Amino acid sequence: MKNNALAILLLCSFVMARAQNGKYISLNNARFSTGDNPDWKNKDFADQTWRDVKVGEVWQSQGFPDYHGFAWYRIHVKIPAALKSNSVWKDSIRIFLAHVNDVDETYFNGTLIGKTGGFPNDKGGYISKWPAVRNYCIASSNPLIKWDGENVIAVKVYDGGGSGGIFMGSPFIDMLEKFDGIEFSVSAIQFLAGQKAKRTLTLFNRFNTVISGDLRYRVVDEMYGKTISRQVIRIKVNPFESKKFILFLPHREGIKVYYDFKELSSGKAKSFTEVAPYLLTPAELLNPILNGPLVIGVHPGSPIIYKIAASGQKPMIYAVDNIPAGLSFDAKTGILTGIIDIAGNYKLILRVKNNIGSDKKELTIKIGAKLALTPPMGWNSWNCWGLNVTEEKVKSSAKAMVQSGLADYGWNYVNVDDGWQAAERSPSGKLFPNSKFADMKELGNVLHAAGLKFGIYSSPGAKTCGGFLGSLGHEKVDADTYTAWGVDYLKYDLCSYSDNTAGDTTLFAQQKPYKVMGDALKLQHRDIVYSICQYGIRDVWKWGKAMDGNLWRTTEDITDTWASLRDIGFSQADRSAYASPGGWNDPDMLIVGQVGWGENLHPSNLTPYEQYAHISLWSMLSAPMLIGCDMSKLDAFTLNLLKNREVIALDQDTLGKQAIRTVNTGGIQVWEKKLSDGGLAIGVFNLNDKYCRYNLRLTRKKNAVNIIRDVWIQKDIKKNVGSISLQVAPHGVKLLKITGS
Structure with a gap:
């Protein structure tokens, strides 16, 4: 039995604990203390004076808003023997702890049952394992388990920055x-052609035993509540075997597929539900269309x-009229370089043509005090590669x-997040890259040669969130x-700087490190867009611009869940007054495509509805848009999501207004954004779990002609009306542009 239990413990990491079995025990509460003491792992340690906290929520929201470092959870739980007697397999208990940020050791009745990541004082140093799931199994025959008695799960956590603790799930x-x-x-x-789509479902058996059962799937039109098709297939899956099944689905909004596998011996079923992806952005045209912002800001002499x-369609011929003195233009690459x-x-006319047609537009280069006159757009390595970022991955991205x-639509920043720094500085204090990056200057040259921008990461503390050298x-x-x-x-990330403030949470203490780096950047003869990342502490949106910041994080880290x-996204309603050209509220990076934070790379857990809402809301907020996915695995849906020029134009609008929320009732929110061409963008968001119909009323001037355009499908849908009825998907959006009112 001992060998079998070991096998189960090793396999437990593969088990996706999205649903509990039978008479599960919720681990809702724990006793909690900051700090670290090895005695705190012991079952009989007296923790009665510790603070009670909820398990599954970050400690920052439970009275420790600025704390980073070591902390312990002690979860007291009675495990009834009936839990085992009522099960079928009776082999092992499973302890699911959701996500732990960033490193943990977990003890069961004083015995270590798992460790994920490395603590700062470990031999290998700090190794963050955000956002790995903690999922442990113990053989039911193990004497560690006190059946019908009290057990203690003690979890030692180290948080290197950002959110801390056990969260993002229900343990x-x-x-x-x-x-x-x-x-x-x-x-x-x-x-496929004919408004059809093809989906391949794969079933894996992760255990070393034969599993037999019925695979059922049902295709439903969620908008109208109708079942389109259903099927039941009896299957046997051998140990570690996989089986594939092909489904053909309608290609349109509202198609939902319910899968479940009912195992024969236990009669228990595992379920999986998905909203089938659907494309809204029209197919790319072959004739040339100029995209990107209509204005850029540059400091004199940079x-x-x-x-x-x-x-x-490529190839294209590029041209520029009215090129100012000091600039040169490469007609082959379409890249302007130089110094003014x-x-x-300075107003330039950009031109482009191919064998099918031509296009032109005016670009204004504003040489002055402001950078980032529109929100930055590009890619950042963190949500995909985490601390595993390498030069090869950056170049590949x-x-x-x-x-x-994507670069043809204005995506141009390529930003290296945490994990690039060497372990030590030179005797003169100069910082170098580690062995994963051969030559940072050469990397910058490669990016610039492609017309892209080069971004980097540091911290005002001695260490970054990942435990690498900061800039203090x-x-x-x-x-x-x-x-x-x-x-x-x-990107300048607060992280360990709080170790230097000795509990000082005053505004000055928050501003000081960002002022120091801001002053250092102002001395450079190069424009470096300054991203202040400190999670919104002390209302950074009110003072970030005074620190010479060009964008400032207003929240904790985002994850690929609807709740996050x-x-x-919808907590930004009180911050519109603080966003304008040169300084933007930043609700964090995009969570579409294949994400994983360095491990467990997977398609975003957001439904297609939620992904459309995500991009729409960020565009309405005039938010920086940094893709966070594996760029080598961009599928048709994600590309279609990121290549809608009209949606991007809302984000890049030169007026630089952040949308304001005008309606918030019954799970419906309406956000409105004034545009530089006199138009109005309106986002109708449905926060409910089911389709909702909403009647949007419009303000019209007498005798004015108004045109209502659906921005995602790039089509005018109504004109000369005072209202429009909209059917909005669950957690979805209708994104409109109103002109002529």
Whole structure:
């Protein structure tokens, strides 16, 4: 039995604990203390004076808003023997702890049952394992388990920055059943002719035993509540075997598929539900269309790199009229480079043509005091690679940005997040990259040659969130180094700086480190967009611009769940007054495509409805848009989501207004955004779990002609009306532009 239990413990990491079995035990509450003491792991330690907290919520929301470092949870739980007697397999208990940020050791009645990541004082140093799931199994015969008695699960946590603790899930204990070995996976959807789509479902058996049962699936039109098709298939899956099944689905909004596998011996079922992806953005046109912002900001005397963004059939011929003195233009690549020393507004005419047609537009280069006159757009390594980022992955991502055509729509920043720094500085204090990056200056040159911008990451503390060297005491040296490397963007992440404030949470203490680096950046003869990342502490949106910030994080880290997207995105309603050209509220990076934070790379857990709402809301908020996915795995749906020029234009609108919320009732929110062309963007968001119909009333001037355009499908849908009835998907959006009113 001992050997079998070991096998189950090893396999438990594969089990996706999204649903509990039978009479599960919820682990809702714990006793909690900051700090670290090895005695706290012991079952009989007296913790009665500790604070009670909820398990499954970050400790920052439970009275520890600025705390980062070591902390312990002690969960007292009675495990009834009936939990085992009522199960079928009776082999092992499962302890599901959801996500732990960033490192943990977990003890059961004083015995270590698992460790994930590395603590700062470990031999290998700090290794963050965000966002790995903690999922442990113990053989039911193990004497550690006190059946019908009290047990203590003690979890030692180290948080290196951002959210801390056990969260993003509902921890529980249950008995492992055979059907837990079944894992569902779906392929990237293929969109076929005739409004059809092809989906491949794969069933994996992760256990070393035969599993037999019935696979059922049902296809439903969620908008109208109608079942389109259903099927039941009896299958046997051998140990570690996989089986594939092909489904053909209608290609339209509202198609939902319910899968479940009912294991024969236990009669228990594992379920999986998905909303089938659907494309709204029309197919790309072959004739050339100029995209990207209509204005850029540059400091006098700073180098300019600007790539004309134009979609359409290649090859193309690029041209620019009215090129100012100091700039040169490469007609083959479409890249403008050079330096303008004299302040002023310089208006250029961009032209592009191919064998099918041509396009032109005016670009204004504003040489003056402001950078980031529209929100930055590009890619950041964190949500995909986490601390596993490498030079090869960055270069590959930049190449994919160009080859996928995203660069043709204005996506141009390529930002290296945490994990690039060497372990030690030179004797003079200079910072170098670690062995994963051969030459940062050469990396910058490669990006610039492609017309892309180079972003980098640091912290005002001694250490970054990932435990690498920060900039504390070396701000000017690091700023000089970034300039030498050709860096265009700096994300400056608070992390360990709080170790230096000794509990000082005053406004001055929050501002000081960002002022120091801001001053260092101002001394550079290079424009480096300054991203202040400190999670919204002390209302950073009210003072970020005074620190010379160009964008400032207003929230904790986002994750690919509806709860995270909803809580972060829709909490921005009181901040519109603080966003304008040169300074933007930043609700964190995009969570579409394949994400994983360095491990467990997976398609975003957001439904297609939620992904459309995500991009729509960020565009309405005039938020920075940084893709966070694996750029080598961009599927048709994600590309279609990121290549809608009209949605992007709302985000990049030169007026720079953040939308305001005008309606918030019954789970419906309406956000309105004034545009530079006199139009009005309106987002109608449905926060409910079911389709909702909403009647949007419009203000019209007498005798005015108004045109209502659906921005996602790029089509005028109504005109000369005072209202429009909208059917909005659950957690979805209708994004409109009103002109002529």
